[in-house]
Structures are given as structure tokens and as C-alpha cells.
């Protein structure tokens with residue numbers, strides 16, 4: 001997992017509440033065998049005028065010009081400003097996979113659905129909860145300021161606006177530690193790699209049949 | 217000592233106990249599960265979970281692609297690729313395999329498995345390998361599953377392998393990735409339940425019937441949160457195939473895994489398998505395996521005892537494996553339900569199954585027959601079905617009767633014994649190995665409204681095809697139903713027309 005310390009990124013406002021996982025990535029894309037490649041289908045129904053199917057070449061599809069992600073000024077955004085209860089619906093990890101694959105590393109909203117919030121951390125995305133007024137203000141500033149960027153400082157737990165205004169956010173210490181160091185479950189287990197190796201050595205001597213090589 | 221007290225020991229004690237166990241000296245009474253578990257604890261985490269070492273990782277095409285992808289994205293390599301082995305089973309066609317897979321989604325999954333195995337150095341029995349088959353049939357057959365191992369697979373019916381005295385558990389895709397990358401799983405110890413079945417094994421009763429009988433008694437949530445050890449004379453009178461059918465269905469009782477302790481039957485089964493230890497190492501292993509049983513004084517969180525004389529061949533009538541009756545019985549009356557909730561679920565099940573309450577099981581006529589799946593597609597299963605079928609014909613009212621061997625080697629063995637001819641002459645279709653109509657992910661499925669006598673493990677709505685109706689039975693019962701066109705008691709089998 002990619003570590004997250006600070007981020008200076010272009011912001012896109014998605015001014016809707018209750019954006020569910022099916023809107024983030026519609027179910028026809030879940031048959032894929034991959035966890036990458038979902039970016040072009042992120043918010044598929046809102047982004048394109050036709051119905052999306054897995055494997056389509058999205059560069060040729062008709063766009064809905066009014067959808068924010070399609071506007072030139074938001075191209076390359078890495079921070080998503082969203083309404084309350086973002087990520088509700090199913091537990092599918094495809095939703096954060098799609099957001100990450102599109103290029104989002106941070107989502108700021110007044111609230112998130114629980115499982116989605118957890119899944120973000122597993123995939124190196126920082127979900128930030130700010131109060132509804134703050135999110136509203138950021139949205140307004142963003143819409144009225146072309147090229148609007150925010151600076152996210154995870155160690156200090158701050159969102160910093162171009163004018164230097166700061167918003168403090170809360171985050172669980174353990175999650176913060178994992179994000180800053182790029183640690184996922186696997187990385188955490190691998191911190192004990194020496195213990196695993198020592199265990200293997202001991203066990204291999206005692207019960208060698210458990211280590212018969214089956215790859216031959 | 218109450219068993220809970222053993223759960224929270226610090227690492228040093230785990231290591232200490234492991235050392236003791238390995239010398240065959242137990243200083244305290246342990247269950248079979250405890251023994252295998254303790255031998256695999258790498259470390260204890262602060263929250264009471266442990267890092268559990270995994271000896272064998274079985275991989276199939278449906279639950280592995282995103283796990284491999286995760287490794288690739290993170291630039292990780294499998295920790296011990298030689299501990300894993302893969303085979304495609306869910307999506308493979310069971311006829312005209314040489315033509316490849318027609319359905320693009322299925323094809324992509326199977327091809328992805330081939331590619332991932334090559335890239336990450338994992339051995340694979342590919343679709344055209346004679347050793348390919350349902351992963352839970354292949355593991356024990358190849359000696360990939362050994363007594364005392366921890367075995368995982370991204371598939372709930374991994375519980376099957378517990379028949380060899382292993383801790384065998386199904387895991388999710390993120391855990392598949394975790395095991396690939398670290399050879400460990402983060403886990404909290406489940407509780408232990410023992411289910412003893414005592415008495416001689418009745419004629420016509422198989423591991424499958426015992427499993428269905430038990431689930432009928434304890435319910436599909438009866439084993440939730442537990443590792444189940446199946447014990448008692450009846451269980452130990454079963455062949456390894458029968459024990460595998462039983463442990464296979466532990467998951468349908470809600471358990472994390474099922475196990476049977478090691479006895480001579482286990483050791484005889486493992487001897488000579490391709491990946492089993494040989495020579496001196498074999499002797500050493502057998503000595504260790506002989507300790508793989510619960511100590512007399514071991515304490516379980518829950519215990520059940522059943523008597524084999526109560527067990528008859530079983531047939532499910534509803535849409536959950538607990539909705540089951542003996543073949544001599546009948547579908548229950550709604551008024552017999554224990555409460556309103558159960559009455560309601562029975563009503564819905566009968567409606568879906570298009571059955572009237574009180575219908576005698578033997579009057580239920582069927583449209584299709586499926587002999588296969590990781591529950592009942594081993595050689596012994598095919599033998600017992602063939603014995604019923606020999607010299608008879610599938611009833612004219614039965615539209616299709618499939619026999620799908622569990623692996624290429626089971627198929628070969630059956631053909632050497634001439635079982636294929638018995639089936640084909642009777643009007644069965646003899647197919648190539650795979651999951652097939654157990655879950656209808658390939659082309660084999662029920663049409664809406666069709667009723668099937670099936671040797672698989674799940675009778676959920678739509679499991680064998682949308683609108684399909686499944687009755688779970690043993691292979692012999694399925695074979696007899698194919699000939700008779702309706703359920704019959706195999707114990708009376710003379711081959712009615």
C-alpha cells in the first residue's frame with residue numbers, strides 16, 4: 001500500500017449526499033478478475049451517456065458534459081469533496097479500488113458509510129470527516145476558484161486551503177500510523193517476518209513433512 | 217480446566233506447549249483442534265488474535281485473481297510458493313473440454329489462474345492435466361493435505377480436509393492474498409464442539425446421511441463460532457471418503473471447520489499418496505500423527521451425542537440443509553414447526569420446492585440427477601452409485617442424469633473399474649471433472665422448476681440454476697432415484713422399474 005503523509009492536490013466537488021457503491025462502480029464491472037482498471041468506469045452512469053459494460057473503450061463513449069468529473073478544469077483531481085454518507089451500499093472493495101485507480105487519494109465528506117470508510121484505509125485512501133459547514137464552504141470556494149487545490153497534512157491532521165485557512169480532522173491513531181507508513185494487514189504481518197522465519201525453521205526441523213515442496 | 221482459560225496464553229507458553237506436544241508429552245488435556253492449533257501459533261497479538269502459520273494453501277480460479285493482483289500491485293512475492301497448489305474447478309466445462317471454455321467470463325478466470333500460477337511460481341493442475349479436479353477432492357487424493365496440517369483455500373468447503381485430522385478453513389480473497397504474502401492468517405481461536413455418533417454404522421447409511429442427520433438436529437447455525445470434531449464409533453467406522461463428506465458439510469452446520477481424529481484408516485489412506493512423506497520421514501510423521509486425537513480429559517465448549525440406530529438414509533425437502541427427513545418419512549406439517557418463524561420459513565421453502573406438507577419423501581418424483589461435487593464425487597461414491605445402477609436404466613421420466621467425477625484421477629480409476637460403462641449403459645452421462653451442477657457456474661444447470669436429486673451440499677434457492685429445486689442425498693440414494701424416477705430407500709433396493 002502506498003504511504004500517505006501529505007498531499008497537495010486538485011479538488012473536485014461532488015455535491016450529492018448518499019453516493020452509494022453502485023453509483024461509484026456499477027455492478028456489471030464486478031465480474032472483473034482485477035482490482036485495477038476500474039478508474040475509467042468510476043461513476044459510470046453519471047459520467048457517460050450510454051450504458052457501460054466491462055471491457056468498453058471509454059475514450060470513445062459519449063460523455064455527460066454536465067457531470068463534474070468531465071469538466072476540463074477538474075482533470076487530474078486527487079481530492080474528492082463529497083456530501084454526507086458517502087460510500088453507502090455494499091461492502092465491495094471495488095468502490096475504493098475504482099476511486100484509487102482514477103487517482104483519488106483523499107475524500108472529504110461530512111460522513112461516510114462504515115465499511116467503505118474502513119475499506120479506504122485498506123487501500124491507501126484517506127477519508128476525512130469535516131463538519132457539514134466546513135465541507136459546504138470548501139465546495140463553494142472550489143466551485144468559484146478555478147484550479148482550486150487543498151493541502152492535506154496527515155501527521156498534523158490538517159486540511160489547509162490556498163489562503164492558509166486550516167481545518168483540523170480526527171483520525172484513529174492506529175489507522176493514521178498504518179497510512180503514514182503505508183502498512184496494510186499484510187505489511188503489519190510482515191513486520192513479524194523474523195518470527196515467521198524462526199517458526200518455520202523450528203517447525204521444519206521437527207515436522208519436515210509439512211514442508212514437502214509441492215511445486216515440483 | 218475450562219477450555220476458555222487456554223485461549224489467552226502468552227507466546228512463550230504457546231512455544232513451550234508446542235515443544236511439549238512435539239515430544240508427545242501433554243502436560244494438560246487438549247482437544248484435537250487445540251493440538252493442531254497450538255503447533256501453528258507463530259505469535260499472539262495484543263488483541264488475543266494469533267498469527268497462525270498455514271502449511272498448505274489450495275487455490276482455484278474464482279477467489280484468487282484479485283489476491284494475485286494485490287501482490288502484483290504491492291510488488292510482493294508469495295512467501296512460500298511451494299506450499300501452494302492450484303487447480304481450476306468451478307468454471308471448467310465437463311464436456312468437450314478440448315474445445316476450450318465458451319463463456320468468456322469463465323474463460324478469463326481460468327486463463328488468469330494459469331497466468332498467475334506461472335508468474336508467481338505456483339504449481340497448477342491445469343484444465344487439461346489428468347490430476348485436475350475439484351480442489352477438495354484433489355488435495356487429499358494427492359497427499360497435499362496431511363494430518364496435523366493447517367489448510368486454507370478461498371472456498372467454504374475447505375472444511376472437507378479436516379477429515380484427515382487437519383485444521384482446514386475457507387477464507388476470503390483478502391485473506392488469500394494475506395496467506396500468499398505471509399504464509400500466515402490472523403485469527404482468533406474458535407470454540408470447540410464435539411459431536412459424537414455412537415454405534416455400528418447402519419447398512420445403507422453414509423457419511424452424507426450422517427452429516428444431513430446432524431444438521432437436521434443441530435440446525436444450520438448449530439456450529440456457528442465453533443470448530444467441530446466428529447467422533448465416536450460410527451464416525452471412525454467411516455472410510456476416509458465418508459469422513460470427507462461429513463467434514464465437507466460441517467460448514468453447512470455453520471462451523472468454521474470440521475475434523476476427525478487420526479486413526480489407522482487415516483494413516484492407511486495417506487500412505488503412498490504422491491506428496492505424502494516417504495521412508496524415514498513417513499515413520500516419523502506417523503508417530504506424530506498418532507497423537508492427533510482429543511485427550512480423554514479434554515474439555516469442549518459444547519458436546520452432542522447421537523446414536524447411529526436413529527440414522528436412516530436422508531433426503532432434504534426444503535431450501536436449507538437442515539430441512540431434512542429420513543427417506544421413510546415425510547415432509548413435515550407446518551403445524552409441527554417449533555415457532556412462527558420456523559413455520560414461515562417452512563412455508564416459503566415448500567412453496568419454492570412446490571411440495572405439499574405431509575408428502576411422503578418416497579412419492580417425490582424428480583427430473584434430473586446429479587452425482588458429483590466435493591461432497592460426493594470420490595471413487596467410493598461412484599462405486600456405491602454404480603452398484604445400485606448396474607443392470608438398470610434411468611427412468612424415462614428423468615430428463616438428465618449426470619455423473620461428474622471429482623477429479624481426473626477419480627475418473628481414470630472409475631474407468632479402469634468399468635463404472636463408466638455401467639453408468640452410460642443405464643443412461644447416465646459420464647462427464648469430465650469439475651464443480652459442475654453443484655453451483656451451475658458452468659453450462660451444467662437446472663432449468664426453472666426442475667427437481668433434482670443431488671449429491672452436492674447446498675439446496676439453496678437457485679443454487680443449481682435459477683428456479684431449480686434441489687434435494688440433497690447420498691450417491692446411492694441419487695442413483696436409486698434416477699432408476700426409480702422418485703426417491704426410494706436404498707436399503708430395500710432390488711431395482712424397481
Ligand code: SF4
Pocket residue numbers: 305306350351352371373589590591650651654655672673
Ligand atoms: S463442488 Fe460445489 S461446494 Fe464443492 S467447491 Fe465446487 S462449487 Fe463449491
